[in-house]
Amino acid sequence: MTKQETPMEETKETLEEEIQKQENSTENLSQEVEKQIKELEEKTKEYESLLLRKAADFDNFRKRARQEKEQLSDMVAEKVIKDFLPIWDNLERALEAANQKKDFDGLMQGIISTQDLFLSLFGKYEVKKIDSIGKEFDPKIHEGLQIVEGDYEKQVVIGELEKVFMLKDKVMRLGRVMIGKPRKKEEAANHSEEKQESEKN
Incomplete structure (x- = not known):
């Protein structure tokens, strides 16, 4: 005969x-959770490694760009200087000839x-070389060193x-x-009167 479990025992067993x-x-x-933490740690290491590689790549790129810029600047300077050398040679020859022959006309030539x-x-x-004399003063391209008032209709160089x-x-x-610069109205009127007086005399 099987021994029946009491309700207490059943509850205990279920529990x-x-x-x-x-x-x-x-x-x-x-x-x-441990597995996910491990995966995250591995991914973090991968990202750190990638970030370090990218930082190194960018640093190398910046160094290369600086070197290339310096090389380009040197090449441009060399080209311009080479273009100016014949002018220097020409000036030296003119001065040497003028010094030897005391030839002013040769020097001028x-x-x-x-x-x-x-x-x-x-x-x-x-x-381009811009000739400004007689043209209107333009502060975008001119720096005024001296102002002279006179019989001008507007400010001119x-x-x-x-x-x-x-x-x-x-x-x-x-x-x-x-x-x-044009004279002020009062000064212009006085100047006109003075001019008329001097013309009469």
Whole structure:
């Protein structure tokens, strides 16, 4: 005859089974979490390694770019200097000839020839020399050094210390100029009267 389990024993057994299931489930969950943590750690290491490689690549790229920029700058400087050497040679020859022969006309001819070489070279590099005398003063391309009031209708350039130079459409150097400015109305009226008086006399 089989011994029947009491309700208390059944409850205890059921409870033990449930506890065992929970323990198994917790253990499985713990193993799964550990597995995910390990995977995340491995991915983190991969990303760190990738980041270090990218940083090294960028640093190398920056160094190469700087070297290439310096090389390009040196090449441009060398090309420009080579283009200027014939002008230097021409100027030296003119000065030497003038010194030996005391020939002022020869010196002037040498200087004019040198100036022509400069203008030819400016054309090669698309550099323009702007003549400003008689033109309206423009603060975008002119720097006024002196202002002279006179019989002018507007502000005009009446003298140049240094000419304006443009590279294509960009101002390379402002022209340093003397500006002629219209007299104030009262001064203009007085000047007109003085002029008329002097003409009568």
